[in-house]
Amino acid sequence: MPHELTSNDWVLDRRDFLRRCGMGMGGLALAPMLAQRVGAEETHFAPKAKRVVHLFMNGGPSQVDTFDRKTALDEWHGKTLPLDSIATERPTGAALRSPFKFDRYGKSGLEVSELFSETAKHADDLCVIRSMQADVPNHEPSLMLMNCGDGRLPRPSMGSWVSYGLGSENENLPAYVSMCPGGMPIKRTENWRSSFLPGNFQGTYLDTSIEDVREMIENLDHPVARPERRQKQLDLLRQINRRHLVSSGHDPLLEARIRSFELAYRMQSEATDAFDVSREPEPVREMYGGGHFARQCLMARRLLERGVRFIQLWHGNGQPWDSHDDIEDHRRLAGECDRAIGAFLSDLKMRGLLDETLVIWGGEFGRTPVVELPKAGSNKGIMKGRDHNHYGFTMWMAGGGVKGGHVHGATDEFGFKAVEKPVHVHDLHATVLHLLGFDHEQLTYRYSGRDFRLTDVHGRVVHDLIA
Secondary structure (H helix, E strand, O other): OOOOOOHHHHHOOHHHHHHHOOOOHHHHHOHHHHHHOOOHHHOOOOOOOOEEEEEEOOOOOOHHHOOOOOOHHHHHEOOOOOOOOOOOOOOEEEEOOOOOOEEEEOOOOEEEEHHHOOHHHHHHHEEEEEEEEOOOOOHHHHHHHHHHOOOOOOOOOHHHHHHHHHOOOOOOOOOEEEEOOOOOEOOHHHHHOOOOOOHHHOOEEEOOOOOOHHHHOOOOOOOOOOHHHHHHHHHHHHHHHHHHHHHHOOOHHHHHHHHHHHHHHHHHHHHHHHOOHHHOOHHHHHHHOOOHHHHHHHHHHHHHHOOOOEEEEEOOOEOOOOOOOEOOHHHHHHHOOHHHHHHHHHHHHHOOOHHHEEEEEEOOOEEEEEEEOOOOOOOOOOOEOEEEEOOOEEEEEEOOOEOOOEEEOEEOOOOOOEEEOOEEHHHHHHHHHHHOOOOOOOOOEEEOOEEEOOOOOOOOOOHHHEO
16 A cells, blocks of 8 residues: 655655655655655765766777876887786787877876877866776676676666666656667666666666657657547556556566656657757857767757756767777777767856766776787787776766866876776775765665665775865
8 A cells, every 4th residue: 555644754865765665656656756855965965966977988998098198118019018917808919009199288287198189178177097997807797897886796777876866856857868879788778777776767778879859769759649648548557557556566667667658758848859959059069079979968968957867878889999909990989979078078067067967988997008919709810909908997087076187096107907096996986976975885775685785895985086
């Protein structure tokens, strides 16, 4: 039976209330009200950021070719590096220097490769972490670690935890959106799953290679029925589903499906506007440039303005940054996103959104500073590519309360392994939650007799990254 609320119920923490009512009928009836109950008073402390945009360069961008210059590779090019044996996923050989030029940018003098010259114009806004570490040099577990905090077991994604903790600022749009042009990345929907969290906290996936908004958002429109007719259908479906819930008891899957129907109906007017970048002035569209990633960045800005909490922008389907054959392919890949990222940061600053928006850039790991050797079925054998590297790689953050123009940590002189102030993915997650106002050890959800959290039993907040 529905939980009957009294005035005393409102003293409960919102997350505790949702858990106690099991996301059942009481929670369903109160969804619109709960969606609006957001703000600093519901976090553990005052947040510096209110929303997150994750620019995911899936496949693994090379740190030594982007944001971690290593002049020693020029000297040692073609020679065996004087390092203790470091196991790599595939056979690797001598040092491979970067073919890309680096320059210093901003008052901070941040060194950035020519690949990201537009992004580098915001050098004094970037907080660059050059000492990231993951667990293994394999895509699948590293994607799960970066997205869900665990490389093996099914866990809720970071976006699900954020939307669970903060709620939604707009009941007509999903709190969590994941965009990927041309299909899905490897591990597909597992990257934005809600797992044992209630289903309404999972990410809403969009294939942004589809330019028609009403085709991009699946099942948004009925092919025949008019809006008033669709509302009657939804009302009838809601009544039937609620009767079924009462008779069958708590069913999270059914409740999530009911919510998805209701959200889809509410999205019909607002979503078409939010995702339609043609409504932007021509100078703004020109600033972002063309291509799928530019459209995603512009959509993301429009979604942020409408209260979406967590937005993930994948570079493309599969693992596009996986440059085993030729690192020169990074030039093409960066060319598809650098201008858009620079424009996105400029646009957020101009509109006063960057201060409360945490922007994160990076992949699931980095790449080796040594060449990948020929191996049947792995590469073309041209010996210009790099293997996976989880020992030390680079990510950066901007806005949302981080230190701008700051470099944290370092890899060894060749860029192989983090040797100063290492930051594990668990530490990154703990820091992201801290910036959003949460103690990562207290943002939990009880499931199967245990309190779970994004960082599991790991993670420390890296206070040096916080302004």
